[in-house]
Amino acid sequence: MTDADLEAGRRLMAKLDAFAAFTDEPGRLTRLFLSDAHAKAARAFIGWCGEAGLEARIDAAGNVVARYEGKLAGAPALMIGSHIDTVRDAGRYDGNYGALAALAVVEHLAARRERLDHAIEIVAFGDEEGVRFKTTLTGSRALAGTYPEEALDQRDADGILMREALTAFGGDPDRAASLRARNVAAFVEAHIEQGPVLEAEGLPLGIVTAINGATRLEVGVGGVAGHAGTTPMNLRRDALTAAAEMALAVEARARGEADLVGTVGRFDVQPGAVNVIPGHVQFSIDLRSPDDARRVKAAADIEAGLSAVAAARKVGVRIERAHDANAYACDPGVVAGIARAVEAVGVPPRRLPSGAGHDTMAMGRLCPAGMLFVRCKDGISHNPLESITVEDCAMGLEALTLFARNFSAS
Numbered sequence: 410m411t412d413a414d415l416e417a418g419r420r421l422m423a424k425l426d427a428f429a430a431f432t433d434e435p436g437r438l439t440r441l442f443l444s445d446a447h448a449k450a451a452r453a454f455i456g457w458c459g460e461a462g463l464e465a466r467i468d469a470a471g472n473v474v475a476r477y478e479g480k481l482a483g484a485p486a487l488m489i490g491s492h493i494d495t496v497r498d499a500g501r502y503d504g505n506y507g508a509l510a511a512l513a514v515v516e517h518l519a520a521r522r523e524r525l526d527h528a529i530e531i532v533a534f535g536d537e538e539g540v541r542f543k544t545t546l547t548g549s550r551a552l553a554g555t556y557p558e559e560a561l562d563q564r565d566a567d568g569i570l571m572r573e574a575l576t577a578f579g580g581d582p583d584r585a586a587s588l589r590a591r592n593v594a595a596f597v598e599a600h601i602e603q604g605p606v607l608e609a610e611g612l613p614l615g616i617v618t619a620i621n622g623a624t625r626l627e628v629g630v631g632g633v634a635g636h637a638g639t640t641p642m643n644l645r646r647d648a649l650t651a652a653a654e655m656a657l658a659v660e661a662r663a664r665g666e667a668d669l670v671g672t673v674g675r676f677d678v679q680p681g682a683v684n685v686i687p688g689h690v691q692f693s694i695d696l697r698s699p700d701d702a703r704r705v706k707a708a709a710d711i712e713a714g715l716s717a718v719a720a721a722r723k724v725g726v727r728i729e730r731a732h733d734a735n736a737y738a739c740d741p742g743v744v745a746g747i748a749r750a751v752e753a754v755g756v757p758p759r760r761l762p763s764g765a766g767h768d769t770m771a772m773g774r775l776c777p778a779g780m781l782f783v784r785c786k787d788g789i790s791h792n793p794l795e796s797i798t799v800e801d802c803a804m805g806l807e808a809l810t811l812f813a814r815n816f817s818a819s
């Protein structure tokens with residue numbers, strides 16, 4: 410890395426720090442979709458675009474978008490970006506890193522008056538975290554032409570309609586559904602990893618191969634509640650010990666397969682008294698994999714395994730599918746291009762799936778899409794402790810810039 414690259418990383422870090430001041434809650438970073446803080450952040454982003462000579466604007470769906478023309482006006486574009494909304498009490502890098510890095514790529518080119526064969530469009534999506542309304546990815550879905558119009562009728566906790574909030578923000582609810590981006594050759598998103606893999610392997614950057622699909626199961630286990638003192642062990646139908654064995658079966662199945670992750674995250678024991686054998690347990694299973702067929706097979710195996718445990722322990726089991734979402738396989742051409750850029754900055758090209766959802770999933774419906782991951786401290790995100798180093802920040806920006814420069818729209 411040259412001194413100039415490191416300096417560009419420092420400037421990006423400083424912008425990320427300044428950007429974190431746009432919050433809806435004093436003392437911590439909370440920037441919900443279409444909120445006052447989101448509006449202020451969008452205005453700051455537009456201002457910074459202006460300093461780089463770019464005319465940015467808010468589109469109908471509440472994205473901030475700007476275009477840096479190539480050598481010929483009207484050329485196909487490489488779109489680069491991420492989201493600038495956050496969860497409550499967020500870190501300052503999730504989403505914001507990718508949006509401000511996109512701007513930094515254009516600042517770099519504009520400062521050198523460098524025009525590419527393709528245009529670059531930068532985008533700061535507004536609705537990735539899905540905290541305020543019961544929707545998510547409406548910004549990227551608008552650009553992809555898959556806008557969920559029913560989202561406009563959602564109300565937030567204060568009863569404000571998304572349609573009204575979008576209008577106040579400067580968007581146009583009547584045009585959001587017909588926004589679909591045109592002439593976009595590919596989309597790339599830089600994002601913190603939000604997991605511990607890169608740090609564990611001592612790598613600053615990673616290339617995302619797929620965004621995991623997810624299955625969520627709701628499991629009810631029915632035993633017989635009884636007196637903890639009078640019921641002999643061999644005459645019990647304990648819902649909790651059965652459910653515990655089921656949770657271990659989920660873990661064992663997930664451990665047996667690379668890139669499959671399974672989590673029992675909620676466990677509710679009834680009646681929950683110190684001297685009563687548990688009569689009922691309700692628990693959740695979250696299953697994710699970059700490969701849909703393997704996820705579906707794992708879910709079926711787990712359902713069979715749970716039924717076997719229930720039969721052996723003479724308890725009832727009821728399993729419901731609460732959620733099913735397919736994986737998005739990143740475009741092989743974009744993945745290869747990101748891998749070349751990562752290698753060119755001197756980092757071994759580590760490919761890995763993303764366990765979390767991203768705007769890239771939606772953009773993949775419009776055009777070839779992919780992601781670059783940047784290592785984050787302890788894999789922590791959605792937390793003010795989120796942290797990246799200035800060197801990793803710079804290296805991510807350098808790789809993104811190289812990708813943009815070497816990209817070919819044909």
Ligand SMILES: [Zn+2]
Pocket residue numbers: 492503504537600
């Ligand atoms: Zn994010």
